Amino acid sequence: MNTNLANPCSILIVDDMEENLIAFEAVLGPLHQHLVRARSGEQALKAMLRQEFAVVLLDVRMPGMDGFETAANIKRLDQTKDVPIILVTGTEGGADYAYRGYAIGAADFIAKPVDPWVLRTKVTVFLDLHRKNRQLAMSATGTDTDQLTEISQQLTEIKLLLSNRPEAEADTAALADRIAEVERTVGNLLPGRTATD
Known part of the structure; x- marks a missing residue:
């Protein structure tokens, strides 16, 4: 996988469960990127206003502001509207979750339990896209x-x-x-x- 170690990107991981955050960090650790945690939709929005992210992993089921509402808020802000969001869902959501997610601008879905290889591959695609967009903008x-x-x-x-x-x-x-x-x-x-x- 092409992960460009010299110029790491930031990845935002949003989940209200500590064990899920630890699992995502373990799976994404080999990519050698800057991993940022958020335990709620509100924390995610604050983090996104403070720094640039290449991709966001966003749990759908969270108390308070759920993943759909968080994603909708991310897509409403000029500063964050182009950041790709991968929604992380349980198996109970089905086609309704996919429809709602794509309707608010999610780029992709991944179901729990998460396959580490699939998650790393999807995230790597978005990291490469982010780097290419930055290179084009700089040139x-x-x-x-x-x-x-x-x-x-x-x-x-x-x-x-x-x-x-x-x-x-x-x-x-x-x-x-x-x-x-x-x-x-x-x-x-x-x-x-x-x-x-």
């Missing part, structure tokens, strides 16, 4: 920053050329070249445009 931000820096430098050069305007004729060609460079750079930032457009 897009880096590219935009580099291009905007280049535009800023080009505009500074144009400003200098304009400030020396009394020697107009010699600078006109240089100014036209600088403006064309800025237009190409800005065009490359626009969706659907390429460097040759």
Whole structure:
């Protein structure tokens, strides 16, 4: 399994039973990720507002705010709406639980008793997806920053050329070249445009 030990992600485990939390930690421990516990829906929501999670394992049957209500609240918040939720259910829920879970935005289900291999495999898929999304976001931000820096430098050069305007004729060609460079750079930032457009 690909778990990227150098850059661990956080996994939120939500269950009101201590023995279930211990079992999940034992099963997920070999993934070498940062495991965070919550004993209630309220604790889960607070944890999610404090840090970023790659995936949430959420028990359906809890006192107070149950798993469905917790999941619905997670999906309502802009900060947490895209975090995948795996609902953990007993065998008694059946198709009704699946329908309710998918309707509120759960990404997957796993039934108790939990098969350790299946749970690790499902969580690993979401960890890999989370890492790829972060890499895409970082590479897009880096590219935009580099291009905007280049535009800023080009505009500074144009400003200098304009400030020396009394020697107009010699600078006109240089100014036209600088403006064309800025237009190409800005065009490359626009969706659907390429460097040759």
